[in-house]
Amino acid sequence: MSDRIGFIGLGLMGKPMAQNLLKKGFSLTVTSRSRPPVDILVQAGATAALSPADVARHSDVIITMVPDSPDVRAVLEGPDGVFGAIGHGSVIVDMSTIAPAVSRDLAAKAAARGVQMLDAPVSGGEIGAINASLSIMVGGDADALERVRPVLNAMGNPERVVHIGPAGSGQVCKACNQVCIGGALASVSEAFAMARKAGIDPAKVREALLGGFAYSRALEVHGERILKGNYVPGFKTKLYHKDLGIVMQTVHELAVSAPVAALVQQYVSAMMAAGRGEDDYSALATVVFDAAGLDQ
Amino acid sequence: MSDRIGFIGLGLMGKPMAQNLLKKGFSLTVTSRSRPPVDILVQAGATAALSPADVARHSDVIITMVPDSPDVRAVLEGPDGVFGAIGHGSVIVDMSTIAPAVSRDLAAKAAARGVQMLDAPVSGGEIGAINASLSIMVGGDADALERVRPVLNAMGNPERVVHIGPAGSGQVCKACNQVCIGGALASVSEAFAMARKAGIDPAKVREALLGGFAYSRALEVHGERILKGNYVPGFKTKLYHKDLGIVMQTVHELAVSAPVAALVQQYVSAMMAAGRGEDDYSALATVVFDAAGLDQ
Numbered sequence: 001m002s003d004r005i006g007f008i009g010l011g012l013m014g015k016p017m018a019q020n021l022l023k024k025g026f027s028l029t030v031t032s033r034s035r036p037p038v039d040i041l042v043q044a045g046a047t048a049a050l051s052p053a054d055v056a057r058h059s060d061v062i063i064t065m066v067p068d069s070p071d072v073r074a075v076l077e078g079p080d081g082v083f084g085a086i087g088h089g090s091v092i093v094d095m096s097t098i099a100p101a102v103s104r105d106l107a108a109k110a111a112a113r114g115v116q117m118l119d120a121p122v123s124g125g126e127i128g129a130i131n132a133s134l135s136i137m138v139g140g141d142a143d144a145l146e147r148v149r150p151v152l153n154a155m156g157n158p159e160r161v162v163h164i165g166p167a168g169s170g171q172v173c174k175a176c177n178q179v180c181i182g183g184a185l186a187s188v189s190e191a192f193a194m195a196r197k198a199g200i201d202p203a204k205v206r207e208a209l210l211g212g213f214a215y216s217r218a219l220e221v222h223g224e225r226i227l228k229g230n231y232v233p234g235f236k237t238k239l240y241h242k243d244l245g246i247v248m249q250t251v252h253e254l255a256v257s258a259p260v261a262a263l264v265q266q267y268v269s270a271m272m273a274a275g276r277g278e279d280d281y282s283a284l285a286t287v288v289f290d291a292a293g294l295d296q
Numbered sequence: 297m298s299d300r301i302g303f304i305g306l307g308l309m310g311k312p313m314a315q316n317l318l319k320k321g322f323s324l325t326v327t328s329r330s331r332p333p334v335d336i337l338v339q340a341g342a343t344a345a346l347s348p349a350d351v352a353r354h355s356d357v358i359i360t361m362v363p364d365s366p367d368v369r370a371v372l373e374g375p376d377g378v379f380g381a382i383g384h385g386s387v388i389v390d391m392s393t394i395a396p397a398v399s400r401d402l403a404a405k406a407a408a409r410g411v412q413m414l415d416a417p418v419s420g421g422e423i424g425a426i427n428a429s430l431s432i433m434v435g436g437d438a439d440a441l442e443r444v445r446p447v448l449n450a451m452g453n454p455e456r457v458v459h460i461g462p463a464g465s466g467q468v469c470k471a472c473n474q475v476c477i478g479g480a481l482a483s484v485s486e487a488f489a490m491a492r493k494a495g496i497d498p499a500k501v502r503e504a505l506l507g508g509f510a511y512s513r514a515l516e517v518h519g520e521r522i523l524k525g526n527y528v529p530g531f532k533t534k535l536y537h538k539d540l541g542i543v544m545q546t547v548h549e550l551a552v553s554a555p556v557a558a559l560v561q562q563y564v565s566a567m568m569a570a571g572r573g574e575d576d577y578s579a580l581a582t583v584v585f586d587a588a589g590l591d592q
Contacts, residue, residue: 100494123504123505123508123509123510124508124509125509128508135504135505135507135508137504157507159507160504160507160508162500162503162504163500164496164497164500164501164504165495165496165497165500166495168494169494169495169496172490172491172494172496172501173491173496173500173501173504173505175487175490176487176488176490176491176501176505176510177487177504177505177508177509177510178510179483179486179487179490180480180483180484180487180505180510180512180515181509181510182483183479183480183482183483183484183486183556184476184479184480184483184510184512184514186479186556187475187476187478187479187480187556187557187560188476188479190475190479190547190552190554190555190556190557191471191472191473191475191476192472193552193553193554194468194471194472194475194543194546194547194550194552194554195468195469195472197550197551197552198396198464198465198468198546198550199461199462199465200460200461200465200468200469201460201461204458204459204460204461204469205460205468205469205472207458208431208433208456208458208460208469208473209419209431209469209472209473209476211431211453211455211456212419212420212424212431212456212473212513213419213420213421213473213477213513213514213517214419214472214473214474214476214477214480214513215512215513216476216480216511216512216513216514217508217509217510217511217512218480218509218512219476221509247490250490250494251486251490254490254493254494254588255493255588255589256486256489256490256493256588257489257584257587257588258486258489258490258584259486259559260479260482260483260486260556260559260560261483261486263555263556263559264483264556288553288554291552291553292550292551292552292553293551
């Protein structure tokens with residue numbers, strides 16, 4: 001690879017993703033809000049930059065992996081941001097999960113600077129980031145994706161690096177992902193509540209259902225967490241809460257009626273109200289159990 | 297096997313299940329409301345009975361596979377019903393999907409006659425019945441299950457013949473199954489509607505999501521049906537509508553709040569109102585698409 005890679009945002013997801021890029025031999029310049037993960041990456045061979053602008057000056061492909069829409073705006077458009085320093089012909093790959101409308105806006109602003117921008121949110125959680133087995137949903141120009149595909153392949157499952165459509169469509173796909181997971185997780189939770197209140201072991205229900213049409217990863221993975229009451233994240237409720245805000249904003253803008261997604265959002269708001277923001281989002285079951293008068 | 301098997305109800309599911317029993321060498325006496333499937337089974341080696349009572353007189357294990365609670369009551373308690381003729385020490389295996397409360401009531405009435413009764417509803421659809429790959433969720437006495445396990449193994453996947461708990465709990469498990477499928481199917485439908493209205497090919501969304509936490513059999517199997525608009529059953533909407541009545545009756549009796557299941561029921565009521573009772577239940581997507589102003 002002749003492309004020099006920049007990486008902005010070394011959090012729970014970003015750090016292992018950047019580490020995988022180093023392992024695959026990419027030249028890497030990094031920055032992050034907190035210093036410790038920067039030091040870890042530098043010890044592994046990365047170069048520390050002073051700011052997002054500084055990353056942009058030393059990189060041809062700039063990856064951003066930050067929590068929310070305002071964070072991406074700050075990193076790109078803010079003081080010492082990427083837009084103030086990026087070179088013509090570079091590519092920005094935003095792998096954060098943000099609002100599709102913001103992705104489209106930023107892609108247009110990048111294009112005005114002669115820069116291609118992809119939205120490329122991921123699915124697979126911290127484990128997927130560590131194991132380089134993420135699914136990556138890409139919106140933007142197909143030729144920009146082909147240019148950075150080796151970089152994405154180093155962080156995800158190459159068979160699951162999928163070009164969805166134009167700018168913003170990777171984010172729409174990620175919103176779809178969160179809707180599908182939520183509907184499955186909420187219905188597994190309701191099913192377990194029904195079983196428990198009927199005096200039946202939900203572990204037996206899970207076992208019986210895993211082989212049939214009711215199978216979902218939510219039943220298998222989150223179902224096991226629920227049975228054990230193990231809500232160590234994984235994927236934090238407060239981030240799922242943020243993502244559902246994006247989902248409901250998006251379906252509102254599109255004038256799509258999505259009542260199951262809306263209900264999932266209400267469940268997750270109840271989780272936040274119950275102080276479960278730092279727990280794994282499979283703790284959704286706890287609010288369903290509470291509502292049924294069941295203990296945890 | 298020394299047990300003589302009786303089979304009552306040779307419909308879409310019952311006929312291939314009975315055929316599998318014959319193939320595995322069981323001695324079989326059958327009856328059904330309509331004559332053609334009885335003739336087919338007789339040509340394959342079964343004996344035709346005149347009534348459920350007549351089946352009971354010639355069988356040690358009596359399997360019932362009929363549409364709904366009143367049908368099971370009629371077959372067991374009605375004139376020329378099983379209860380009027382069944383011998384002490386026999387076992388009734390009701391594989392219909394009915395209300396758990398009715399299963400418990402009938403099991404108690406059977407026990408008063410010295411007869412064990414299992415509720416053993418199935419999942420896996422017509423294909424699973426044909427291929428003898430059904431999941432079977434069993435409620436009732438464990439020793440009765442062990443006695444009839446070779447019979448159930450001949451119709452289902454032996455690894456998915458699961459003892460859930462006492463009488464009625466097989467039906468509760470089946471209700472859980474229908475809740476989980478419904479939540480997954482409805483959220484896949486809403487996700488596809490969001491994608492379509494955003495101008496994105498839902499086939500791309502399905503492809504990207506299949507490898508991650510959003511995976512469900514609903515996304516894979518029903519999602520493909522939805523993409524093709526192929527709603528040839530499969531599993532008929534009118535039967536899913538019936539099952540959701542059982543689900544909501546059960547959560548009501550248990551005082552469990554299950555709003556996602558309730559929403560799925562409302563979607564399926566809209567399908568019935570739209571005249572889709574004979575279509576596969578994956579046509580749930582059509583009412584979601586209608587509500588979003590999308591064509592089919």
